[in-house]
Amino acid sequence: VNRRIFVQNTALVATGFSAWGRAHAAPGGAPDLNGGAAVALVDRSLPGAARFAADARARGVRTLEFARDAADLWMREIEPRLRAGPVAIAGRTSAATAFCVELLARDYGARIVQRTEQGEAVTFVISQSPGQRAALAPAAVRAQWSHSHA
């Protein structure tokens, strides 16, 4: 499960979030991977989580912490952001969570662009890239949901 990366242009990097931050943080502000918003997803049950989260917060990145199961954050925070427009997701999670988030984010044209394994943790960046497959669930479609709850 933790080696399933379909995307052929995924670039593995040997360094963690710090390198990601150095490479992508906009001067004086939050990281800006794709001209849009960024969030950091941190599994607080893993080693190094606190440092990663602190690093993200110091860069002004909205940091979402969870323990093992990212489903609730996906529903409440990540998917709505992806639906609204391009967003970069940096993460330090289990390989299983990284796999799940990447697979879910594909429906919004996002792919893993950086990934490195550090023991039981994986540090990754998921982002949308120009020319990638378009989102399958644009906001205009979701907005057509019924409100008939009589």
Next chain:
Amino acid sequence: MPSPPPGVSERDFQSALRDLEGVVGRDWVFSSDEDVLLYRDGYSPLWGEAEERMASAAVAPNSVEQVQGVVKIANQYGLPLYPISTGRNLTYGGAAPAYSGSVVVDLNRMNRILDVSARDKTCLVEPGVSYFDMYRHLRTNKIPLWIDTADPGWGGLIGNALDRGGGYTDIEFRDHFDAHCGMEIVLPTGEVVRTGMGASPQAKSAQLFKYGLGPWVDGIFSQSNFGIVTKMGFWLMEEPEAALQVSVTVPKRRDVVPLVDTLHSLMCAHTVPSQVNVVSPLMAGNNPEMLRLRGSGGASDEQWERYAASAGGAPFWAASFVYYGPKNVIAAQWQHTKDRLAGIAGVRFAETASYTFPLTDEQVEAVADKARYGIPSLNLFGSRAAPGGPPLEGHMDFSPMIPPHGEELIALTDYTGKAYADQGFTPSFVGGLMFHPRTMICFHAVPTFRNAADNARTRKLFETLVRGCAERGWPIYRIHPVFQKLGMETFGYNDGALHRLHETLKDAIDPNGIVSPGRYDIWPRRLRGTRA
């Protein structure tokens, strides 16, 4: 670029793709290698081999009319189509087609929740609606209804129901196909059909009464290839006042017989409402002696008791389940359950979680066993590879169905443990899950790899399990596309009469054989000589 479907020239294929773009728009036809690879089965037991099932392209319509347009073009060019809803049922093939070269019809964009009735406790959805979507919709709008979610919860209501998946809450909802009420199908001819009361245009009971008038045909659209389902209604569970999750453990191997008999009786009497999960804590993990006993296939009760005595007092069997309802009713049900099981020497009872609804967001996050409360999760991931075991790429589910009898569970555990060991695999952890009211499904994980040599071993194991269990009276209830022909062979009563009926229906409903050729080994006439 991916190859065109078998029997379709490159020129016709390119022409068909342009026509599909005319129906759905250029953005929604996918034919580049990179895009088509997204529909690959990452857990394929044929990974990287010539026989691996691969799509030739994908198309993502967003309306019934566009689905009709896709079907029309497929008939014109002889394109095999493979509709998926969310395509995330990874242990049963994911989004990859049953027949290589098929064009995946990705229904993710048809993700509208068309109706939810809090009064009638029903919903009507399109195929792209996931459990996540529906849960969020109910919670955001403070509608006091529960979904019954598959686990993991990233799949879709329609896809899971059509594959006859199961969940965890009350019996009325956890058989997902049984919980549906009315469907809309685009037939392979392009005609749109609605079933049940929904066939009566003004009916006010389309999501309330399943059968309508005349023959009830909904069943033929599950685990099949007779059309593209574009809407389904479902019954939803009213949020209970409270829930109590409990555990019952028994110490000895044969205690599972009265344990399961009693719990089954209580389920049939509607005293125990939820799915009952029976597992062996003693047979979990990777203790070498335990694995040796399991792999022997015939360890005696005395051998197991000796092992149990040395294993630190872990119970041999544990059952877990949930009561839903008013607190005083739950208390009475739980007390009655304890009274009925009290005759098993050494039985122990525990209350493992209790909730009063609705839950706050913080309480939801803290729920350990979310699917039992209609909360979709991804908890199941990460529980795959045993600590210290070989790295796994993924797995397929092998899912034999047995009567709810403890002696059958013991016999099955003996048989499959030896089958795994004989092929050089560590025996899978086994649980008996009572999704349905009269049976247990015993899920086994069969690992898949990214190399042909290991996958050859895994396919041999899978085939052994399917045939061996069927011979012992435990056929599977669902199966990965690569093994659907094998699976259907085990349902071969009267020289395959059921299979012949399936293909007779196929010829009548799909004369050009365009929808999901080969799914559950149902082949259209034009491809019968080429079946896998």
